Amino acid sequence: MRDTRIYSILVLVLSIFFCLCLAFLVWNFNNRPVNTANHTTVPVNANSMTAAITAGQTRDSLQKIYAATVNYLDNKMETATDSAGTGEMAVKANDFDRLKNEITTLLKERATEADLDLARQKIAELQLKVAQLYSRNKDIEEENRRLSALLAQLAQAPRSAEVPVRQETAARTVNGKVPAVAFAASDLRLQAVYASDGGDQETTVAEDAEKLNGYFVIKVPGMQQGFAVVHVVVIQPNGQVLKNSAWESGAFETAEGRKIYSYQLRFDYAKGETKPLRFSLGSDRFMQGNYTMQLYYNGHVIGKLTKTLM
Amino acid sequence: MHNPVKSRLLLSISLIVLLIGTGTAQKSFKLKYKNSLVYAGIEVGSKGVKMSLLEIGKNAKKNGTFNILKDTSVNTDFISFTSSSYHATAQGVWNLYQAAVKDYKIPSERVFLAVSSGVQGQAEKDKKQDWVNRLLDSFKVAINEPSRKIAIMDAMEEARLSHLGIVPDAKRHNTFLIDIGSGNTKGGYFPIEGDTKTLKLFQLTWGTKSIANAVEKRSEEDKSLTNFKKQLFRVLEGSPNTEITYAVNVSGAYAMSDNIVFSGGIAWSVATLMYPELIDNGVVPTTYEEVMKFSEKMYKNYSALNDTILTRVLGDGPSKNLAIKEIKDVNKTFDQRALMAGTGLLLKIMRQFEGIEEKKQFFLVKNGQVGWISAFVDETVVQ
Numbered sequence: 290m291r292d293t294r295i296y297s298i299l300v301l302v303l304s305i306f307f308c309l310c311l312a313f314l315v316w317n318f319n320n321r322p323v324n325t326a327n328h329t330t331v332p333v334n335a336n337s338m339t340a341a342i343t344a345g346q347t348r349d350s351l352q353k354i355y356a357a358t359v360n361y362l363d364n365k366m367e368t369a370t371d372s373a374g375t376g377e378m379a380v381k382a383n384d385f386d387r388l389k390n391e392i393t394t395l396l397k398e399r400a401t402e403a404d405l406d407l408a409r410q411k412i413a414e415l416q417l418k419v420a421q422l423y424s425r426n427k428d429i430e431e432e433n434r435r436l437s438a439l440l441a442q443l444a445q446a447p448r449s450a451e452v453p454v455r456q457e458t459a460a461r462t463v464n465g466k467v468p469a470v471a472f473a474a475s476d477l478r479l480q481a482v483y484a485s486d487g488g489d490q491e492t493t494v495a496e497d498a499e500k501l502n503g504y505f506v507i508k509v510p511g512m513q514q515g516f517a518v519v520h521v522v523v524i525q526p527n528g529q530v531l532k533n534s535a536w537e538s539g540a541f542e543t544a545e546g547r548k549i550y551s552y553q554l555r556f557d558y559a560k561g562e563t564k565p566l567r568f569s570l571g572s573d574r575f576m577q578g579n580y581t582m583q584l585y586y587n588g589h590v591i592g593k594l595t596k597t598l599m
Numbered sequence: 600m601h602n603p604v605k606s607r608l609l610l611s612i613s614l615i616v617l618l619i620g621t622g623t624a625q626k627s628f629k630l631k632y633k634n635s636l637v638y639a640g641i642e643v644g645s646k647g648v649k650m651s652l653l654e655i656g657k658n659a660k661k662n663g664t665f666n667i668l669k670d671t672s673v674n675t676d677f678i679s680f681t682s683s684s685y686h687a688t689a690q691g692v693w694n695l696y697q698a699a700v701k702d703y704k705i706p707s708e709r710v711f712l713a714v715s716s717g718v719q720g721q722a723e724k725d726k727k728q729d730w731v732n733r734l735l736d737s738f739k740v741a742i743n744e745p746s747r748k749i750a751i752m753d754a755m756e757e758a759r760l761s762h763l764g765i766v767p768d769a770k771r772h773n774t775f776l777i778d779i780g781s782g783n784t785k786g787g788y789f790p791i792e793g794d795t796k797t798l799k800l801f802q803l804t805w806g807t808k809s810i811a812n813a814v815e816k817r818s819e820e821d822k823s824l825t826n827f828k829k830q831l832f833r834v835l836e837g838s839p840n841t842e843i844t845y846a847v848n849v850s851g852a853y854a855m856s857d858n859i860v861f862s863g864g865i866a867w868s869v870a871t872l873m874y875p876e877l878i879d880n881g882v883v884p885t886t887y888e889e890v891m892k893f894s895e896k897m898y899k900n901y902s903a904l905n906d907t908i909l910t911r912v913l914g915d916g917p918s919k920n921l922a923i924k925e926i927k928d929v930n931k932t933f934d935q936r937a938l939m940a941g942t943g944l945l946l947k948i949m950r951q952f953e954g955i956e957e958k959k960q961f962f963l964v965k966n967g968q969v970g971w972i973s974a975f976v977d978e979t980v981v982q
Contacts, residue, residue: 516958535880536767536962549876553884555960573633 351405352396355412359389388415471510472517474592478504479523479582481575481598495598498575501531503552503582505592507564514559520550520585521568526578533570543588550585628703631666632656639699639710640972641692643734645717647674648691651969652703655977667881667966669703671695678721680730692738711976712738713750716757750975757971758787759798764974765862765882765964775856777801777948778967779863779941781808784948786862788852801850805839807865807933807941814940827936828898835943847951858960859952862967865941868929869893870963871922875909878922882964887946887953890961894942901935 388411395408481498482489492498503521520541523531530549532538537552552568577598584592628637635656642649654666673691676684692712699705714731722728735749752760762776772793777786784803791797810831817830847853860882870883873893877883897904906926913919933941952959964970 532880534767535877535882536770536884538877538880539884540874540877547876555958 351408351412355392355396355408355415358412358416384418388418472519472586472591473508473510474505474519474584474586475508476504476506477582477584477592477594478502479580479594479596480504481580481596493597493599495575495577498572498598500569500571501575501580501596503568503570505566505584507556507558507566509558509560509562509564511561514557516555516557517586519554519556519566519591520548521552521554522548522583522585523551523570524581524583526576526580531570531572531580533572541585541588543585548585628652628654628668630654635666636709637668637703637705638973638976639695639703639705640969640976641695641699641710641712642715642972643677643688643692643712643718643731644715645678645721646676647672648677648688648695649673649968650695650699651972652699652705653969653973653976655973667969670966670969671698677734678718680722680725680727685730685734689734689737692734693741696738696742707742707744711750711972711979712747713752713972713975716752716754719751719753752971754785754802755787755798755800758785758800759795760971760974760978761862761967762787762789762798762970762974763795764970764972764977765967766858766860770858771795773856774858774860775801775850775852775952776860776862779861779865779944779948780806781864782806783809784863784944787850788856790851790855799850799852801846801852803839803842803846805842805944807863807937807944810834810839810944811937811940814936824898824935828939831939831943835947839944839947843948843951847948853952853954856952856959858962859949860962860964861945861948862964862970864932865938865945866963866967867965868933868938869942869945870965871925871929872904872909873963875922875926876913878918878925881966882962885961885963887949887961890942890946890949894939894946897935897938897942905930 392408392411392415395404395411480489480491480502481493481495481500482491482502483497483499484490489500489502501523503523507517507519525531530538531551532549533551538550539553540547540549541553551570554566554568556564556566558564575598580596580598582592582594582596583590630637631654633656635654638653638655640651640653642651649670649672651667652669654668656666673687673695675687675691677688678684696710696712699710700707712735714735718731722731731751738749739745739747758776758778761778762771762774766774766776772789772791775786775788777784783806785801787798787800789795789797790799813834814827814831817834818826852859869890870885871878873885873889874880874883903909904926906923909926910919910922913922949961952961
């Protein structure tokens with residue numbers, strides 16, 4: 290019996306203690322300080338404020354909410370003015386100033402219950418306007434971002450259009466090559482000659498020949514000016530490539546593999562130019578038979594001619 | 600059954616036939632040009648004594664073509680200036696002279712002796728010029744020609760003669776010659792039309808061996824090929840890059856030259872491995888891109904750079920045999936890393952001349968080592 294009574298008293302004391310703690314927490318929550326400096330979200334709606342608290346507490350709370358709202362508003366107004374300019378923002382600023390003055394008057398020291406209700410409505414109105422401003426500001430920021438991205442894209446667009454042209458130019462200038470179809474050789478000539486008092490005399494007799502003179506014309510189509518190399522391969526009747534001197538012959542890559550050339554002609558060309566090119570190949574002894582002259586550009590044959598010596 | 604007299608007779612006949620055959624082979628040359636003469640040039644160099652037997656035709660200067668009949672050398676390390684190196688050098692000079700005169704039947708007046716700039720430079724540095732003079736005097740006494748003139752080269756004269764010996768007259772005033780040596784690089788060009796006495800000298804303190812040494816030093820513990828390549832890039836980007844850029848700019852060669860000619864061991868190696876089909880050519884034209892491609896191959900697929908693979912496409916004959924021999928010689932002289940270092944330096948210099956608008960023609964000379972001796976011989980003969 291005695292134990293049961295002690296247990297009941299203990300439960301009653303704990304319940305009272307629990308109720309007191311709850312009351313203290315509720316009071317403490319309603320009077321918590323508002324950090325205006327780092328407050329970046331829209332303040333809570335004034336309508337949610339409990340009506341049960343006293344008029345003084347209500348005024349204090351409303352003043353704090355108001356201060357936070359105004360502080361937030363000032364920040365947003367500054368940002369919005371920076372990003373949107375002056376025109377419309379000047380009108381908005383007047384509305385906000387009017388509302389701020391009204392609320393300040395209502396929240397004076399001797400405010401009645403009706404004044405506080407009105408102040409609450411005005412703060413709610415101010416908060417709504419701030420929220421609208423915030424939303425509008427966000428839209429402007431989004432639009433700014435979108436426009437910036439569009440501008441960047443537009444700024445890059447001409448560059449990406451230039452890339453293939455530059456690469457093509459680079460390929461041409463670095464490798465000294467253009468597509469094989471770019472050049473055409475015409476008017477090919479190959480003459481066996483011997484020297485006489487009147488200059489070089491043509492011959493068809495192998496025994497008399499002292500050198501082979503070659504001539505052809507390169508037609509440059511409508512393209513940019515540049516630099517090119519044409520390789521001349523002269524194949525002797527024995528199938529060997531005719532070589533003049535080690536300084537003039539060499540090896541080059543073709544579509545059929547690496548070949549030895551008899552002579553290479555290096556030249557600058559201009560748009561639409563017709564370029565006559567000449568070469569001369571000497572030998573201690575020319576053989577009887579067919580001499581085949583092949584012209585290569587960029588590893589592809591662009592001209593071919595056969596000359597027979599008897 | 601077994602007749603010892605008959606066996607000895609057969610053996611004696613075989614030996615006589617063999618000796619006659621060998622002797623004939625040593626003393627006869629297959630000459631290449633009409634109206635040519637054979638000369639011997641003996642060079643006392645830093646590493647040893649070298650003799651080149653050259654066939655020089657009447658058009659040699661015009662065409663830049665001389666035929667190397669034989670190229671032989673004795674390692675004596677003369678520039679260490681020790682008693683043994685002195686005697687080895689003196690003996691080497693004497694033996695080669697005797698070989699030229701007696702074995703190859705070249706008259707004494709067509710045998711020329713010269714001292715290279717490397718020897719002269721080191722002798723000046725070490726104050727050992729009396730050693731050089733003593734060597735030359737003893738040679739004159741030995742051949743019984745006390746009034747014989749023996750040339751002592753300086754770097755400028757050697758570079759000038761190299762240009763004259765290697766580059767044909769037609770390309771004399773638009774060609775920049777660069778000799779990449781093991782410890783340094785030198786060369787130049789003739790800037791004044793018609794003047795072959797005034798050479799614009801070009802010098803670098805870097806050569807193939809000094810680059811390779813610097814890379815080895817940087818590589819430290821990591822001796823992998825990957826690290827060698829990485830460190831090679833770093834070495835080349837450092838002091839050599841600055842020096843090359845400066846030296847090329849100062850030389851003014853870019854504006855004045857159409858042809859850039861490289862000689863030296865690395866030029867010979869790259870030319871031999873890149874163009875085995877041009878093995879008979881003493882000089883091969885090339886491009887920056889081709890050398891770059893070759894450099895990559897050297898790093899990624901070095902095993903493919905052997906004589907069997909490289910000469911596979913060549914038809915059987917003397918050219919193929921020569922290519923096999925030369926490729927083997929290259930692979931004996933330079934290992935993969937030395938080739939990478941040398942090619943890296945070569946590319947670095949080539950890059951300075953690789954213009955966007957203007958394209959230079961690059962050449963690799965294989966027999967550059969006999970260039971100055973041949974020009975020296977040629978100039979002396981004309982005088």
